[in-house]
Amino acid sequence: MSHANAHDLQLDPAGHLKHLLTVEGLGRELLTEVLDQAEGFLGVAQQAVKKVPLCRGKVVANLFFETSTRTRTTFELAAKRLSADVLNLNIAASATTKGETLLDTLRNLEAMQVDMFVVRHAASGAAHFIASQAAPHVSVINAGDGRHAHPTQGMLDMFTIRRHKGAFENLRIAIVGDILHSRVARSQIAALNTLGAGEIRVIGPRTLMPAQVESLGVRVFEDLREGVRDADVVIMLRLQRERMSVALLPSEHEYFQLYGLTEERLSTARPDAIVMHPGPINRGVEMDTQVADGPRSVILEQVSNGIAVRMAVIAMCIGTQNLRGQDAVGDLDD
Amino acid sequence: MTSSKKISIRNGRLIDPASGTDRAADLHLADGRVLAIDGPPAGFQPDVTLDARGLVVCPGLIDLSARLREPGHEQKATIASETRAAAAAGITTLCCPPDTAPIIDTPAVAQLILRTAQRHGLARVLPVGAITQGLDGRHITEMAALKQAGCPVLSQADRPIRNSQVLMRALDYAATFGLTLFLQPQDADLSEGGCAHEGRVATRLGLPGIPEAAETVAVARALALAEQTGARIHFRGLSSARGAEMLAEARRRGIPASGDCSIHQLFLTEDDVYGFNADCHVIPPLRTLADRQALRTAVAEGAIQALCSDHQPHDADAKQAPFPETAPGISALETLLPLALGLVDEGVLTLSAAIARLTTGPSAILGHDLGRLAPGRPADICCFDPAETWVLSPETLVSQGQNTPFLGRQLRGRVRWTLLGGRIVHERA
Structure with missing residues (x-):
């Protein structure tokens, strides 16, 4: 079969997180790493300057084909606390209603040098589809696809x-x-x-x-x-x-x-x-x-914890410093 | 069609399930028909002699369901492109479901398809007329006129009739003219919004399910109405063990019903949908391993009489979307014979039975006399090498539709020559 399964799609050849589409297929070690990283990021919210520079210069696009307040805002805060630039696209009210296909939307955003898509879509499998079609340097996080995964x-x-x-x-x-x-x-x-x-x-x-x-x-x-x-x-x-x-x-x-x-x-x-x-x-x-x-x-x-966990996942996918095995918060420089 | 040459096909293994023939024999063709088997008539001088040593020579295959996409969806495929693919696949007769645009609900559309196919001359295309106008499920078509125009059977394609009264009247009216109705058994409400078998895999992937009951409810209703009216029905594309069992039981009771199975249902299961593989998005959905096994048994025992491709070529865009939003269907003409031969390899069918499910089986369902090789019969012939292995790839596909989950699969059995009415319409060096 020509299609990679979720497990192959989510990890890079070194076994590191490339996309987060579903929890299925990820091992206990990797899930524990997400939790441990999040633990470190929990402290960021308590600082006077609630930011770390792990994703400075990176662009995260929130691609929400279904409306959401909580998930979108916590993703936005998470990306901003990592010093990434954030684009919020309310696709539900724009491109696809004008007849543009999902793939066209994706290509256009890639042309804007986006590093990560955070995707919510009403169809199960939408995040897999986007990850399978995205340019090699782009990471995809599933922020909810149909009945499938969040x-x-x-x-x-x-x-x-x-x-x-x-x-x-x-x-x-x-x-x-x-x-x-x-x-x-x-x-x-x-x-x-x-x-x-x-x-x-x-x-x-x-x-x-x-x-x-x-x-x-x-x-x-x-x-x-x-x-x-x-x-x-x-x-x-x-x-x-x-x-x-x-x-x-x-x-x-x-x-x-x-x-x-x-x-x-x-x-x-x-x-x-x-x-x-x-x-x-x-x-x-x-x-x-x-x-x-x-x-x-x-x-x-749960809501506050959501920010820390999303910071962990974003940083693991597109963080500029190798966090693995280190204390993420120890790298603060601003 | 242009006048055909005199052709001799020598040294082949002739398999003609209708007459129970399976032996080395020569075939001699003239005027588009089989002239003689074994020795040529005195003074017969062939213009062409085909050496079929090592090949099986059998009737051209008959496919009960193949979308050609013309008229209306030429971005996906055309009658020219798909009849060329059919010829390459050894298929000489195919039935085109009515969901073209415009829909085949008037003689004009049926004749347009017939004429276009005749102009290209690569396969016999039988337009399947609509049961209801615009496939609306409410107003029956001018069935007598559709029959006269060349529609051997009628169907609703994949748009079931919700109203049982309409279905009963359609059956009665069709029976007036001896027309069989092809029914794709899927209850409209139980399948609404679904895109995968309601079971373990759909549950895990969060895909809206289509329960087995969507099929069995539709089969039960149609059988009850067939029994009530005495009309002939054919179940197009059974997908479940229970559906096949209900058909077998009804046939034992003498209800005039038949059934076919899309060949992919005998090779794929719900598990192939993992990874959201859109090439495995088909309707009816791929079901469980137990269903697949039961369908294989039903085909072997003759409870299911025909195998068909259920060919549905698509443009690339149709499969480039999240799984539930992709168009269902497989580009399947060119895997029909090799997969049927795969069933022989796996011990499910004898070679002769496999060919029967692709020739005499569908022919009987259509109620015509194609699908057999005997003197005086049309010379629609498939000559294939049963031993040749090859790999299905975008390069080998003749169909305009590249949407098949079997890309990259090693297949056994490849067509060397296809003859339609005594003319060579496909030849592979």
């Missing part, structure tokens, strides 16, 4: 879990909601499996489970109370309103009755369990306000 979100969740729980081996992680449509869940599951998590559970009605979901390496629960029992981490997924209009669910009301996280339902989880959500939250649909703002919620922390 690897930086998956990694920032791993980062958040590790900061709270340490090692992954003995952890029981419950992921609740719309697994079928969730690129976040797929990336979390792949990362948790690679990092050796003790048990990964998915919880939801059958209409929101993809076919043969167990083949992803998870245990399936249909009852929320059972599913979160003794969990160390509870991850709630966002529920899109449109699921109600295509007969996947009857109503938000029934969904919340069955799968909405409340303090009471959380009581079967471990006392020190943390609650996560990739955002934006639908309060009263996926979870109660008391849980979202409660002591176990680490939702806002």
Whole structure:
């Protein structure tokens, strides 16, 4: 077959990260390196001058074919803190609606000497396609493609879990909601499996489970109370309103009755369990306000951690200094 | 067509599944037809003698589904380019689905295709008329007129009729004129938005799935309606074990239904989609290894009577997009015979059975008398070297469409000569 698989595409011949398209196929060592690098970058936000020069002179283009606020802004901040120049392109409202193909858009941006594309697109496989077509010096980071993957979100969740729980081996992680449509869940599951998590559970009605979901390496629960029992981490997924209009669910009301996280339902989880959500939250649909703002919620922390993880990934792909095996923050010079 | 020469094909291994022939024999052709087998008639002086030593000589292949893209999509391919590819592949008759632009829903479009194909003279092209006007799924076409214009069968291409009442009436009306309907069994709602088999691989890649039930629901509905009306139906492109099983069961009960399988379904599976390989984006989707195995068995046992290319040539741009946004289909004329021979190598079919699925099988489905070699029959002949190995590459492809997942694959079996109505339309030195 003529097409390289994701693993071949993501690593350069020396085995270093070239593109980040999916967590799948990346080894435990590399994922751990991302987490360790991010740990170093966490300190940058605490400095008076929140910048390091690792990507000075590099151009990062945010190529968002789907709208996003959180992901795009945190990528932008991450690139800027690495001293890169950032281009924000809201493609959803421009080129492709005028008939330009994705490939034409890509070629035009390459002609502007862009070093990295951060891509979000509604079609699964879009980031792979762009990476397979991009010029050799260009790196691609997948910021969400269809239902397929959102690897930086998956990694920032791993980062958040590790900061709270340490090692992954003995952890029981419950992921609740719309697994079928969730690129976040797929990336979390792949990362948790690679990092050796003790048990990964998915919880939801059958209409929101993809076919043969167990083949992803998870245990399936249909009852929320059972599913979160003794969990160390509870991850709630966002529920899109449109699921109600295509007969996947009857109503938000029934969904919340069955799968909405409340303090009471959380009581079967471990006392020190943390609650996560990739955002934006639908309060009263996926979870109660008391849980979202409660002591176990680490939702806002996830957002801050997202910047550090995205800095790590960008620096690993296009950083001008060899970070590997070094303390990234130790190289500060401005 | 220009008047043909007298030709003798000598020393070949003649395989004619219709008569059960598989032996060394000479063929003598005149006036576009087979004149004699073995000894030539007294006084026969061939203008040309082809030495077929080491070659198999069989009826020209009949392909039940090949997009030629003309009229309307000439940036992808033309009748000239694709009939040349067909000739190079030993295919002498091909059925062109109605989803051209304009759609084959009037005699004028059917005749345009027939005339253009005749002008190039490289293959018999049978236009498949639309069942409904503009393939809209609501208003049936002037089926009698389409038949008169040269459409041997009718189909909806890949646009299923949602309304069961319309389908039942279409079956009834078509049966009035003895027309078989080709149905690509895929429920419109269950397949909506999907681009890959709903299973392990689609789940991992986050690709919108098409469940097996999209096929079985459509097969069940069509069989029920065929039974109700007594009309003949043909399932174009079965992809699932269960679908093939339902067809076999219906045939045992005497329902006049037949089925074919696109040859790629017997070689690829859902796993080939990994890496978002757009060349493996096909509809119906590539299913599981178990489905592939069951389809092979159904072909071997005759529950599926024909193999076809389901040729869908595309321009490069059509595959240059994220997987779900690429156009489905494979440029497949030139791999039809070699892959069928691959089934012989793998012990699935005998050589004679493989040729039958490419000649007499499809011929019976079309209800015509091509696909056999006997005195008086049209001299549509394929002569191929069953031992020659070669590698499919952009250089060897004759089709304008280069979209095939089999590029780089070593194939066995290569066409030396193709004759259409007694004329040599392809010759490889």
